[in-house]
Amino acid sequence: MNYQIETQCIHGEKNTSLEHPYGAVSVPIYQTATFAHPGIGVSTGFDYSRQSNPTRSELERTVSALEGALDTTACASGMAAISLCLEILKPGSHIVCSEDLYGGSVRIFDAAAEKRNFSFTYVDTSDIVQTERCITAQTKALYIETPSNPTMQVTDIRQMKLLADKYRLLLIVDNTFLSPYFQNPLKLGADLVVHSGTKFLGGHNDTLAGFVCTCRQDLADQIRYFYKTTGGCLSPFDSFLILRGIKTLAVRQERQQSNAKKIAEWLKTQKKIRNVYYVGLPEHPGFEVNRSQSRGAGSMISFRTDTEETARKTLEKLKLITYAESLGGVETLITYPMLQTHGDVPAETREKLGITGDFLRLSVGIEAAEDLIGDLEQALQKN
Numbered sequence: 001m002n003y004q005i006e007t008q009c010i011h012g013e014k015n016t017s018l019e020h021p022y023g024a025v026s027v028p029i030y031q032t033a034t035f036a037h038p039g040i041g042v043s044t045g046f047d048y049s050r051q052s053n054p055t056r057s058e059l060e061r062t063v064s065a066l067e068g069a070l071d072t073t074a075c076a077s078g079m080a081a082i083s084l085c086l087e088i089l090k091p092g093s094h095i096v097c098s099e100d101l102y103g104g105s106v107r108i109f110d111a112a113a114e115k116r117n118f119s120f121t122y123v124d125t126s127d128i129v130q131t132e133r134c135i136t137a138q139t140k141a142l143y144i145e146t147p148s149n150p151t152m153q154v155t156d157i158r159q160m161k162l163l164a165d166k167y168r169l170l171l172i173v174d175n176t177f178l179s180p181y182f183q184n185p186l187k188l189g190a191d192l193v194v195h196s197g198t199k200f201l202g203g204h205n206d207t208l209a210g211f212v213c214t215c216r217q218d219l220a221d222q223i224r225y226f227y228k229t230t231g232g233c234l235s236p237f238d239s240f241l242i243l244r245g246i247k248t249l250a251v252r253q254e255r256q257q258s259n260a261k262k263i264a265e266w267l268k269t270q271k272k273i274r275n276v277y278y279v280g281l282p283e284h285p286g287f288e289v290n291r292s293q294s295r296g297a298g299s300m301i302s303f304r305t306d307t308e309e310t311a312r313k314t315l316e317k318l319k320l321i322t323y324a325e326s327l328g329g330v331e332t333l334i335t336y337p338m339l340q341t342h343g344d345v346p347a348e349t350r351e352k353l354g355i356t357g358d359f360l361r362l363s364v365g366i367e368a369a370e371d372l373i374g375d376l377e378q379a380l381q382k383n
């Protein structure tokens with residue numbers, strides 16, 4: 001039975017309550033490192049929790065249902081998920097990536113370049129011609145974020161798939177910003193989808209998690225092998241928390257998106273705001289492409305203030321909106337990418353991308369939009 005995504009958020013592929021002991025409606029937390037064998041060479045299906053655990057397996061099946069994946073591995077963080085993707089590439093591989101990426105991804109790519117002889121070319125992947133020019137005989141993968149963190153560049157996933165097929169490359173998409181509720185890159189041809197589950201999937205700013213999803217059996221086998229070997233798995237309790245978070249993914253994201261639309265429109269009318277970057281605004285250069293490949297614009301907004309001083313004072317004066325790293329949760333957070341998420345990106349690259357002192361990123365939560373706008377208004381007025 002193919003359920004709608006709102007139903008999949010609650011039940012995954014099917015209602016499993018009667019499969020749990022005593023008919024537990026909420027998945028039990030199997031807080032165990034190991035599992036007894038009923039006989040020699042006989043397994044219950046679970047042997048050791050680094051490899052698999054029933055609570056985590058239920059979460060993995062749910063995320064697979066949401067992404068349309070054959071297999072999903074639940075990792076200890078988004079970074080653990082991204083490092084698994086690198087594991088399956090051979091040393092010497094060249095990877096073409098979106099020029100605007102989460103700073104932690106750039107950091108792990110730098111480390112892989114130094115220690116494992118990988119090389120990376122950063123390019124505006126919204127420009128297919130430029131992207132194709134970066135491909136060399138050593139290129140093994142395309143790695144994109146759409147919308148990207150934090151400048152909200154949109155990349156056409158279908159176009160990337162055409163390039164990937166032409167040059168026999170892996171297409172890897174970080175789908176954190178829209179989550180499977182709004183976008184399913186595997187269905188558009190991606191080979192691997194990664195998530196920071198810490199964000200929208202968890203949704204409550206209380207747990208770290210990451211996911212690698214694929215619809216290819218050969219890749220699933222390789223990922224599973226490195227997963228059990230490197231051990232960056234998600235604990236049973238955290239798996240429970242993320243499953244609980246996913247139950248409200250649909251209602252949270254609808255509410256977050258509706259708040260974000262109101263805030264983006266309001267920001268546009270403010271004298272001290274110079275640019276608003278939100279893929280739900282028709283004037284955003286990626287609006288049409290995003291609309292063609294997703295079911296929504298999500299709730300991430302970046303904006304540029306008139307001066308760096310305005311940006312800094314706004315951060316200091318906000319009372320309700322929390323100045324903190326991360327995104328996707330029920331609480332509205334504001335981030336200063338230059339110092340936080342992208343602090344390790346070389347200054348020259350940051351400047352080129354526009355991640356400067358006047359640039360702020362907002363992750364809109366589920367509070368009343370009026371209260372969020374009121375908070376931004378009082379903070380901007382005090383400048």
Ligand SMILES: Cc1ncc(COP(=O)(O)O)c(C=O)c1O
Pocket residue numbers: 077078079080102104145149174176177195196197198199208209210326341
């Ligand atoms: C787009 C994106 N991908 C990956 C990550 C890394 O996820 P985690 O913090 O769960 O390791 C983040 C973290 O902010 C992110 O924004």
